[in-house]
Ligand code: FES
């Protein structure tokens with residue numbers, strides 16, 4: 001392959017570094033009205049009075065919006081395919097506020113200063129209600145977060161607001177109680193994961209204007225332009241055909257920009273005033289008033305034979321979706337669906353539980369999407385089991401984990417919000433990944449620990465993981481390829497580059513299929529007026545689903561070109577030889593350049609263009625093994641991450657360097673979740689960790705070494721053998737680090753993040769117990 | 772009030788409010804390389820050079836820049852291109868939101884530290900957060916770029 005599997009520079013990196021106009025706010029109209037939101041200071045309250053007259057009277061204020069300005073049309077912000085597997089439980093503005101930071105009213109003014117001043121002039125009276133702040137007691141609590149008669153589920157997801165349930169779920173394979181009874185060794189443990197924040201560096205932002213045709217044209221920093229268009233249309237009852245969404249360059253998303261944020265308010269302002277408007281979230285708003293990862297509690301039981309065969313996994317989960325139920329069911333299901341098949345030889349599995357409403361900042365999509373939470377619980381508990389069995393964790397996994405050609409009954413039972421589909425692992429190099437990782441981390445030498453003298457001790461830990469590649473039978477992607485004169489192409493895709501490099505890798509796939517070079521493929525993506533359909537950047541779908549659409553379009557275009565050459569030479573199509581540059585038959589030839597010019601200007605004129613669509617009929621999982629070497633200071637509990645080793649099977653890497661970047665970026669976000677990113681609320685339900693000083697993401701200082709390698713793997717159903725790689729990286733760090741800490745100092749931390757303080761306290765506890 | 776600032780060598784006069792931050796003044800004048808990521812000097816994407824020193828423009832009042840020289844990456848396009856070559860080859864490009872300010876801070880580092888070690892580089896750039904790359908590829912690219920210039 002000439003273009004695919006090559007480490008080519010991204011097509012946009014240079015311009016972005018040079019500071020070119022590229023991101024959403026760079027494209028706002030200079031005279032945009034500034035939209036600001038009055039946010040609830042209470043975790044739960046009813047608005048009993050709201051008087052906007054003083055705010056409206058302020059010079060420079062164009063519009064003040066309250067719940068009275070909106071019809072009651074419930075929707076979900078989730079940004080998923082339609083009908084969504086998330087409850088329609090949100091109104092643009094409501095007369096109830098359900099968390100500190102929830103929207104109570106909005107102002108559009110000439111300047112930010114005036115807007116802020118106007119917010120203060122809104123006379124608002126709340127009836128403060130008792131909130132639900134503890135997610136473990138939210139189910140069937142007498143306080144209900146949602147009582148609106150209009151809210152509903154789109155199809156059965158276990159939604160029951162009378163019990164504070166956004167969703168609930170139950171599945172089982174075999175008889176788990178019986179298997180556990182029969183198991184010679186059983187362990188039981190609860191684990192907690194926190195409401196990690198995405199901290200994409202570009203905050204949510206959007207701007208709108210009415211264009212010269214009287215259509216609402218929006219630049220949005222989003223992962224899902226097509227869904228955004230649909231949600232605006234449905235929530236505001238505004239014609240779909242009058243909305244255009246353009247996604248410019250996006251400064252990171254990680255799932256945080258899958259849902260709709262300021263688009264509804266900005267659209268309302270621009271529709272009502274006819275004037276351009278914009279909204280940029282402050283960093284505090286991003287933390288408090290967008291959404292985070294679903295915090296979860298796992299109660300997990302594992303059973304095994306005494307020679308180390310895993311027999312049963314039993315897991316009950318409570319997930320906190322906060323005030324609104326975005327992605328409630330699907331994230332919950334992925335916590336098992338993209339984790340438990342790793343151990344496919346068990347007799348029985350049970351997975352069940354509730355996704356509850358609370359009066360916290362909502363939870364939603366976030367890279368890893370349940371799998372990282374589930375991975376922490378399962379892979380931590382597997383190590384606990386290994387310890388009890390006195391078996392090396394690497395050997396245990398080698399014995400029990402899924403292998404190529406095998407399947408798991410879970411694939412068929414669990415999809416995303418619905419039933420899944422049966423899948424056999426046509427590509428699965430986990431065995432290699434584990435073996436190679438163990439080699440690189442020097443497992444034999446270092447497991448479980450090595451005293452380093454002073455107060456330091458070195459430990460190693462590991463975990464394995466899987467993810468998916470798109471949502472089969474639901475996610476569709478399309479690609480258009482257009483041939484231009486001089487023989488270069490336009491590639492038009494709905495796929496949404498949010499910084500992960502999809503424009504580049506999709507162009508690589510197109511160039512490979514067309515037999516051309518990357519510079520001859522001009523990419524334009526994510527403009528609902530001009531590019532074809534694509535669900536957007538989520539569910540690790542772009543390389544696999546959009547990539548397959550691009551590959552199909554590339555092949556079809558290549559065939560069209562050959563057909564045209566056959567006509568030129570008046571020969572059979574089979575008699576044309578074509579290398580992407582020159583079309584030959586016996587003694588005659590024509591270059592693509594000449595052919596394309598001829599098609600535009602000289603003879604039998606026409607535009608060659610193809611549009612191809614693809615939807616997956618399965619979702620081949622990428623796999624990885626994560627190994628970590630750490631030094632722990634027993635006196636302070638501090639952990640130094642010496643090297644994080646990732647061995648990844650994502651099939652062919654379309655661009656090995658960009659794939660590596662996806663893995664490493666995910667690893668470091670996972671390290672953040674595992675070690676640093678603490679989420680704290682006050683007793684009253686106010687988020688304390690609401691800026692970058694209090695919420696600490698990894699800096700350069702903490703990251704010493706990342707070792708990343710790819711297994712030699714080929715997924716037949718993927719474009720040139722590729723699977724996804726966007727999410728898998730984030731899955732292993734929490735468990736691998738918890739396991740490494742245990743191996744180093746013998747304490748098992750079961751709540752994230754694994755702070756120095758927790759480790760030290762646990763060491764002290766342990767010492768007390770030993771004395 | 773009027774302030775005189777030399778931006779990338781051009782003498783500029785801006786009419787600013789007393790509580791206006793330089794980030795807003797410069798973005799309003801189409802310096803798109805300067806981004807907003809926070810509002811309390813904790814992410815680094817708004818970095819500019821004030822008389823050659825890296826500062827955060829989100830917390831620098833425009834009036835404080837009066838009479839000073841400000842440089843943005845728009846003033847160092849060749850350097851940005853050079854660093855970006857290395858970024859490209861190391862796969863260090865992702866969303867790019869942190870890249871312009873990073874390039875500018877690397878420039879400031881070069882003038883301050885001769886032959887920086889790995890640790891020097893990490894310490895100097897510690898305020899330039901990146902949420903996408905995991906830093907490893909950026910670090911490789913920056914080192915190669917520095918070596919190239921030796
Ligand atoms: S925007 Fe200035 S440091 Fe974040």
Ligand code: FES
Pocket residue numbers: 201251252499864865866867868869870900901902903904
């Ligand atoms: S590349 Fe996205 S923040 Fe650095």
